[in-house]
């Protein structure tokens with residue numbers, strides 16, 4: 023099982039979402055930015071590092087939501103979500119195909135990575 027953190031980054035009533043590229047696994051699926059926890063890394067350090075690497079922005083963590091375990095056909099993940107707020111920087115994608123800023127109620131319209139559906143539900147119920 024791989025441990026992955028992801029961030030729901032809020033700014034001006036919107037949340038940033040990213041689309042995986044054709045060349046990644048789960049091609050073209052939408053997700054919250056984040057990535058795998060490295061050896062001896064805390065969840066908090068991981069999410070801040072991944073957001074800097076993938077989007078090139080700074081965030082501040084607000085809270086942690088419930089982790090979700092999900093079994094894809096070829097791998098299993100534990101996805102650990104954080105709510106965060108945007109602090110500074112201009113988004114510059116290093117891996118993803120595109121990003122968008124959406125209001126909470128419009129997040130449902132995307133083709134999400136399956137593991138994210140439960141996270142989305144919890145977030146929208148807050």
Ligand SMILES: Nc1nc2c([nH]c(=O)n2[C@@H]2O[C@H](COP(=O)(O)OP(=O)(O)OP(=O)(O)O)[C@@H](O)[C@H]2O)c(=O)[nH]1
Nearest residue numbers: 026028046047048053054055056057058099135137138
């Ligand atoms: N970052 C992120 N990954 C997610 C989400 N939902 C989800 O199923 N995943 C999966 O969790 C894994 C995240 O690891 P990653 O982004 O570092 O991995 P990757 O496969 O792109 O890169 P790799 O080449 O380092 O293996 C991917 O397999 C991705 O498909 C999500 O909301 N955010």
